[in-house]
Amino acid sequence: MSQATIDLPDYRTQSPNVAARFGRLKARPVVLEVCDLQKCFSSAQGEVVALQNIDFVVHRREFICVIGASGCGKSTLIRILAGLETPTAGEVLLDHKRVSGPGPERGMVFQGYTLFPWLSVKQNVMFGLKMTGHSSSEAEPTARQWIEMVGLAKFENSFPHQLSGGMKQRVAIARALANQPRVLLMDEPFGALDAQTRCQMQSYLLQIWRNVDVTIVFITHDLDEAIYLADRILVLKPHPGRVDELIEVPVPRPRGPDQFISPEFLATKKRLEELIHPLSESAGDKLPTLRLTRVDDEVE
Amino acid sequence: MKRPATSHERWFKIREELSGRRATLLMALSFLLPLTIWCIASYVPFIWHPDIRLEVSADRTDVSTVYTAGDHVSKEFFPTFQKAVREANARILEDRKNGRGSSGVMVRRDNLKKLRQLAPLAISNGWLRPNQREDDAAIFEIWKKLATGALVLQKPALSPENLEVIRQDWEMLSATGPNFDARKLPDQPLLSLVPQGTPSNPSYLPAPHEVLTTGWYNFTAGGELGQLSLFSRLLISIRIVFTGFLLSCLVGVPIGIFCGTYSFCSKVSEPFIDFFRYMPAPAFSTLLVAIFGAHDEPKVALVFIGTFFQMVLVIAKTTRQLDHALLEAAQTLGAKSRQLFTHVVIPGIMPDLYNDLRILLGWSWTWMVIAELIGVKTGLTEFIETQGRWRNFDAVFPVIILIGIIGFFTDQFLGWFRGILFPYTRRARSTVKSARKIEQPPPANQSPKAESSVTQLTMT
Numbered sequence: 001m002s003q004a005t006i007d008l009p010d011y012r013t014q015s016p017n018v019a020a021r022f023g024r025l026k027a028r029p030v031v032l033e034v035c036d037l038q039k040c041f042s043s044a045q046g047e048v049v050a051l052q053n054i055d056f057v058v059h060r061r062e063f064i065c066v067i068g069a070s071g072c073g074k075s076t077l078i079r080i081l082a083g084l085e086t087p088t089a090g091e092v093l094l095d096h097k098r099v100s101g102p103g104p105e106r107g108m109v110f111q112g113y114t115l116f117p118w119l120s121v122k123q124n125v126m127f128g129l130k131m132t133g134h135s136s137s138e139a140e141p142t143a144r145q146w147i148e149m150v151g152l153a154k155f156e157n158s159f160p161h162q163l164s165g166g167m168k169q170r171v172a173i174a175r176a177l178a179n180q181p182r183v184l185l186m187d188e189p190f191g192a193l194d195a196q197t198r199c200q201m202q203s204y205l206l207q208i209w210r211n212v213d214v215t216i217v218f219i220t221h222d223l224d225e226a227i228y229l230a231d232r233i234l235v236l237k238p239h240p241g242r243v244d245e246l247i248e249v250p251v252p253r254p255r256g257p258d259q260f261i262s263p264e265f266l267a268t269k270k271r272l273e274e275l276i277h278p279l280s281e282s283a284g285d286k287l288p289t290l291r292l293t294r295v296d297d298e299v300e
Numbered sequence: 301m302k303r304p305a306t307s308h309e310r311w312f313k314i315r316e317e318l319s320g321r322r323a324t325l326l327m328a329l330s331f332l333l334p335l336t337i338w339c340i341a342s343y344v345p346f347i348w349h350p351d352i353r354l355e356v357s358a359d360r361t362d363v364s365t366v367y368t369a370g371d372h373v374s375k376e377f378f379p380t381f382q383k384a385v386r387e388a389n390a391r392i393l394e395d396r397k398n399g400r401g402s403s404g405v406m407v408r409r410d411n412l413k414k415l416r417q418l419a420p421l422a423i424s425n426g427w428l429r430p431n432q433r434e435d436d437a438a439i440f441e442i443w444k445k446l447a448t449g450a451l452v453l454q455k456p457a458l459s460p461e462n463l464e465v466i467r468q469d470w471e472m473l474s475a476t477g478p479n480f481d482a483r484k485l486p487d488q489p490l491l492s493l494v495p496q497g498t499p500s501n502p503s504y505l506p507a508p509h510e511v512l513t514t515g516w517y518n519f520t521a522g523g524e525l526g527q528l529s530l531f532s533r534l535l536i537s538i539r540i541v542f543t544g545f546l547l548s549c550l551v552g553v554p555i556g557i558f559c560g561t562y563s564f565c566s567k568v569s570e571p572f573i574d575f576f577r578y579m580p581a582p583a584f585s586t587l588l589v590a591i592f593g594a595h596d597e598p599k600v601a602l603v604f605i606g607t608f609f610q611m612v613l614v615i616a617k618t619t620r621q622l623d624h625a626l627l628e629a630a631q632t633l634g635a636k637s638r639q640l641f642t643h644v645v646i647p648g649i650m651p652d653l654y655n656d657l658r659i660l661l662g663w664s665w666t667w668m669v670i671a672e673l674i675g676v677k678t679g680l681t682e683f684i685e686t687q688g689r690w691r692n693f694d695a696v697f698p699v700i701i702l703i704g705i706i707g708f709f710t711d712q713f714l715g716w717f718r719g720i721l722f723p724y725t726r727r728a729r730s731t732v733k734s735a736r737k738i739e740q741p742p743p744a745n746q747s748p749k750a751e752s753s754v755t756q757l758t759m760t
Contacts, residue, residue: 116648117725
């Protein structure tokens with residue numbers, strides 16, 4: 001790692017545009033507030049602290065990514081935000097009201113496919129509306145509109161098993177947004193997709209987010225994905241899970257795939273690499289050297 | 301350098317499905333093979349055939365066992381049997397020559413029996429209907445026609461020895477008058493027909509054609525002497541199975557679903573049910589008869605007991621296997637507890653529930669066979685029971701096969717119907733492919749590219 005690298009700017013330097021944007025963002029009201037969150041699990045080995053001293057706020061229409069090595073409690077955090085788990089200590093406030101269970105104002109998109117297989121695309125999207133007391137005749141136009149927004153108007157009468165993975169997740173996004181949630185929680189939603197579809201989905205998500213008044217909390221372990229999507233990136237550190245750094249992404253919006261090699265992008269990525277894969281640990285990952293090849297030329 | 305696959309390699313590939321035509325062929329073969337073995341064992345004489353099946357039988361005064369036509373005797377015993385009858389005939393002739401011998405009512409009754417010896421032969425030749433076994437006037441006519449040669453027995457043909465016996469007896473019978481009159485039967489003993497028979501398999505392995513003809517006859521005709529036809533018996537059995545099964549569903553399905561959904565229900569009922577199911581249902585038979593009487597009610601109750609407890613446990617398990625993520629997703633969409641139950645749990649488990657019930661219906665059929673034996677025996681099982689006691693296995697096999705066929709086709713039908721009810725559970729390849737195809741969205745001029753990517757996907 002000692003070879004000369006391109007000179008990268010500091011990831012904290014922001015262009016005037018970006019700085020102004022962050023100024024505006026922070027002036028917006030706080031939607032989600034996480035206060036001194038702690039979560040313990042009891043296991044055979046005793047108490048395991050999954051999350052500790054988690055504190056952050058999310059502003060309206062912000063896109064925040066949570067990133068961290070596996071086992072750092074990302075999923076636990078988002079499940080607490082959704083109300084599917086109760087924190088051991090601390091609390092989550094949505095619009096200054098305490099969260100005590102799952103609810104339609106916090107829509108969620110899961111990593112696995114959680115569409116209801118017995119319902120058509122349209123019925124899936126209508127599900128939340130019906131659960132919150134809307135009649136079918138009210139729900140149907142709304143559902144149509146959201147299906148159109150994720151570009152699946154042609155498939156409104158298809159069933160989930162007839163859709164590809166990417167399409168299923170688009171329906172899941174439409175389904176969550178149809179309830180017009182304050183926050184959209186996304187737990188590695190594109191983790192199961194192939195690289196090409198995943199790229200496509202990321203750009204779809206940015207397009208949707210631009211047109212909808214929704215705040216997104218997005219969990220991922222993919223650095224590129226986090227930088228490409230997020231305003232701010234919350235980096236978690238494992239054992240116990242705690243906040244390592246909250247990075248303001250200096251890449252200007254609107255974002256496009258060409259920015260993957262922009263200096264700001266690379267600088268941010270370098271910083272994330274340092275945080276998530278520290279050098280000291282990767283040294284321990286070396287395999288013992290056993291040469292079994294008879295070809296002389298070095299691969300390296 | 302690909303060498304053509306040998307036939308061995310084509311048919312035997314490790315963990316690879318055979319193509320449609322080969323699969324169909326093998327499927328047909330799986331039925332034909334046992335059938336062929338059965339046919340060979342039945343029709344090729346030197347394969348097995350340890351018995352003689354009697355076509356003409358006779359009474360022997362010195363043996364208490366009575367053999368009638370259609371009975372089986374062992375190959376070793378048959379010559380002894382024939383010899384004994386011949387000796388008895390010789391004695392009668394000798395007595396007649398010497399003017400000795402018994403006479404009277406007893407002899408006349410014996411003579412009537414000897415007259416009726418022809419009945420099975422006449423029936424198998426179609427001259428008599430099976431219910432005319434004791435229509436002596438008709439038998440008398442046949443006797444006359446046989447003796448005068450107006451009729452000739454075809455299946456089985458009579459041995460010359462027996463033809464001679466018939467002629468000699470007819471001389472005495474004809475002396476009594478042109479028509480049958482029981483009171484005028486000769487009071488001198490008639491000769492007995494000498495036993496005749498063909499090599500055959502034991503009665504528990506009837507030949508296919510016997511099973512078919514007997515089965516068809518029993519199924520269509522009303523049976524003998526006011527007995528029920530197989531068809532009406534089948535309806536009785538079906539009624540018992542379905543009443544028991546539906547009652548069990550009515551109670552078991554809701555309880556099962558509640559147990560799978562609410563820990564409270566599960567904890568309060570499942571341990572006992574789990575214990576109860578180890579008590580075999582047939583053990584309750586006498587108790588059930590005491591409670592419900594001897595007719596259909598205890599039988600339905602037995603099917604119920606046999607099915608219900610398993611049903612609750614199986615359905616509770618199925619309900620628990622519902623993907624928890626679906627429940628969580630529904631909760632984040634605003635579904636409350638009751639809505640989760642009615643809108644996620646119930647529709648979510650339907651396909652698996654349907655399959656469970658399909659399997660449990662199969663169990664109900666098994667319980668039915670036992671249930672019909674308790675109290676007053678009824679239905680198909682009663683028929684199997686009685687016919688089996690009489691060793692009429694050519695009548696038993698069709699019933700067993702019938703139950704098998706009904707079970708098999710019901711299941712096939714229900715399996716097919718599942719695909720209609722729950723189309724989303726069908727994992728057809730074509731749908732996956734079409735989804736891949738539509739993944740690349742609109743522009744129509746790009747479709748060839750999309751096509752090629754599909755073919756690439758399927759190639760890999």
